């Protein structure tokens with residue numbers, strides 16, 4: 001940071017309620033989360049952004065490991081002939097594949113795809129590793145980057161040509177085992193959102209025309225953003241036997257008979273960071289739940305020259321004590337005044353600020369200020385650990401409650417083309433309606449208001465909310481959730 | 487695993503002392519660490535191999551973080567024009583670059599390199615983030631994969647076209663700061679080898695003709711393998727101001743004058759896993775230090791039908807107790823006999839086996855067997871935690887001592903062409919000799935015995951071991967360490 005013009009440069013100039021897209025881009029850049037890369041569609045994830053991703057990773061990775069998932073690493077490049085073994089994968093991803101064609105000065109005999117997803121390289125190996133029913137279920141996961149060359153506008157974390165994610169791939173004896181796996185992972189994604197990101201998620205299925213290429217069922221967790229648009233926040237696919245057949249994944253059962261395995265795959269990307277930033281942040285900048293914040297607490301001493309020593313000592317001791325239990329930063333910079341520091345740490349999303357001035361020192365206290373709403377409490381120095389924990393719990397609860405309110409206010413029922421369009425136009429969010437199952441009925445809405453069916457209920461047998469399709473009036477077979485999306 | 491032919495399939499058939507290369511490949515595959523990928527030069531890192539890598543990562547990452555290094559993520563693809571801004575980087579890596587030329591069906595306007603190393607994309611961003619001296623030092627690191635399309639034979643972990651590594655990139659005010667960084671990271675690599683991998687390392691500099699492209703100084707940690715060859719086990723580069731100048735990395739100092747930064751970069755790859763496997767393993771299979779072993783202890787119950795319940799209960803309770811402190815696996819499979827289990831866990835490198843039979847149950851004891859040398863001790867059930875800790879410490883100490891002996895026996899002085907060649911031929915290892923600084927003298931040795939100068943002393947001013955060059959007889963300016971290498 002240079003010494004001049006910082007105040008102007010630091011502050012967010014756009015408003016969340018006004019130009020949401022510009023505001024989002026500004027928060028991402030000014031909070032130091034990411035920059036645009038020289039190639040359109042790529043970003044550079046800066047240390048602050050990456051630190052949040054690392055914490056998210058740790059949380060999810062631990063859930064996986066507790067549940068028997070093992071991490072592995074497969075090549076970033078996949079031979080074209082491997083992709084081609086599963087026709088729907090090729091069709092689905094070919095238009096988006098980045099191709100390596102040359103190495104040094106030589107042209108390769110076969111083009112290699114930068115992985116858009118790894119079913120086509122992982123399934124053949126699971127197939128080698130699985131022989132008998134005793135080897136099942138087999139679960140591997142990798143944390144890696146993938147490239148999907150989409151032409152649409154870049155939105156850091158939400159939409160980038162290269163993105164970080166985890167992709168899990170599992171094999172099971174039968175449909176029941178694979179389906180349980182599919183919903184278990186979806187449930188873990190939901191848990192991650194609810195307990196770590198402070199975002200309530202809604203789980204469901206994608207309509208057939210929007211499934212993962214080759215999947216029998218694609219389940220999804222959707223999160224509603226404050227601008228009324230839905231984010232596909234993680235997907236878990238039951239792949240049936242299609243991939244197992246394509247990549248020769250068979251096993252011998254108890255009777256020594258050969259059986260085809262059932263497989264799943266499931267992925268969650270750094271789009272979760274996009275949802276996190278978009279959901280909680282405000283016109284002062286980034287807001288983070290304490291679960292993921294690189295610093296949970298910033299201690300800001302406020303001194304005059306005659307009180308400097310005692311204030312700094314008191315603040316340093318308090319910070320050191322808290323450091324055993326929390327992620328704490330003591331901002332004792334000489335060259336900045338407290339107001340500047342407040343703004344900077346608000347911009348960067350530290351959930352709790354502790355102010356220490358001569359009064360606090362004299363009274364043996366500390367002033368706690370919560371980032372989301374500026375709520376101030378005064379805590380006894382002797383009980384500071386508990387007070388900080390309470391304040392952080394409070395911050396989490398507030399963030400979750402605010403996000404939950406957004407969703408609850410924004411699920412409406414509608415019936416008939418005009419009501420659907422009107423409700424989506426007025427309120428955003430989700431519009432529930434009966435659906436006949438025909439993609440054409442989605443297209444009709446999409447063409448007029450760029451909303452689509454983001455979700456159907458997880459339970460296929462659930463009675464539709466209305467007896468007839470909200471668009472065409474034919475018999476409804478399902479409930480559809482229409483929404484605009486990211 | 488299928489139910490037949492397992493014994494034969496499980497066992498290592500090659501001997502380490504005989505066909506070291508084949509033995510190594512067999513250990514890697516049969517211990518379940520890695521498989522060959524369909525594309526020559528690539529491997530698939532299996533869960534067991536990846537779990538070891540994850541533990542290594544955790545250890546090194548924590549050292550970095552304790553020291554102010556921040557993780558980040560930069561794009562996997564780098565525009566050709568960015569690579570070209572630093573001439574030596576281009577010359578050094580161009581022949582090995584994998585080029586992305588197409589996305590979907592479109593040809594790209596500019597080719598993109600799969601990163602062979604990231605100075606050329608990271609330095610320009612550090613340049614944007616650094617304005618004043620207050621922003622320095624700046625340290626970023628990324629854990630990622632790189633591709634270098636070398637034509638030589640694949641050796642899993644030692645030599646693969648794509649490999650996992652970390653690459654750190656830092657900027658400093660001056661040479662002193664950057665040089666300190668260079669040696670600090672080298673010291674951390676040394677610590678990782680000594681305290682986590684149980685491998686003593688030797689640190690030094692690379693000769694000028696073997697430096698990282700564009701570096702002022704390349705420092706290296708070398709580890710000697712049991713076959714007498716040296717492995718370049720990690721490198722840390724002082725880059726001077728060359729990259730800062732090429733990518734416009736300047737800062738304003740205290741007097742508001744513009745200054746060029748000094749940069750470093752440093753990397754350690756999964757070659758460390760190669761060194762680990764090669765150093766400690768034996769003709770029974772993988773041997774791992776307890777620091778990195780996915781399971782530190784395997785508990786094997788030995789029962790007859792009439793003792794099964796009590797043995798299993800006792801073993802399960804003991805395993806559960808140890809589980810609080812160690813990574814423990816209870817192998818209670820019904821379908822395998824103890825001998826089979828011993829072989830399997832020896833193959834897989836579990837450092838300590840605990841045998842529980844009816845005698846152990848009756849006497850309130852447990853039999854501990856150390857993987858490296860089969861040393862057996864009997865421990866009281868009541869003091870099992872301490873006994874296990876002692877045994878694991880013992881295993882680590884034995885592994886380190888054995889590796890250290892290998893090195894100490896294999897540093898020889900030699901003078902004169904024939905003595906150098908003879909000593910290298912007889913003993914392998916390192917041959918110390920005076921060197922005039924001329925690459926031609928290295929070439930002469932290399933041409934005859936495929937050994938090269940792997941290292942010079944870290945301290946440039948150290949007096950050479952001999953007054954004259956061991957090859958040409960001219961005045962020596964340095965001590966050179968010749969060795970064959972991986």
Ligand SMILES: [Zn+2]
Pocket residue numbers: 435436437438441469470471472473474
């Ligand atoms: Zn319809």
Ligand SMILES: [Zn+2]
Pocket residue numbers: 921922923924927955956957958959960
């Ligand atoms: Zn010479």
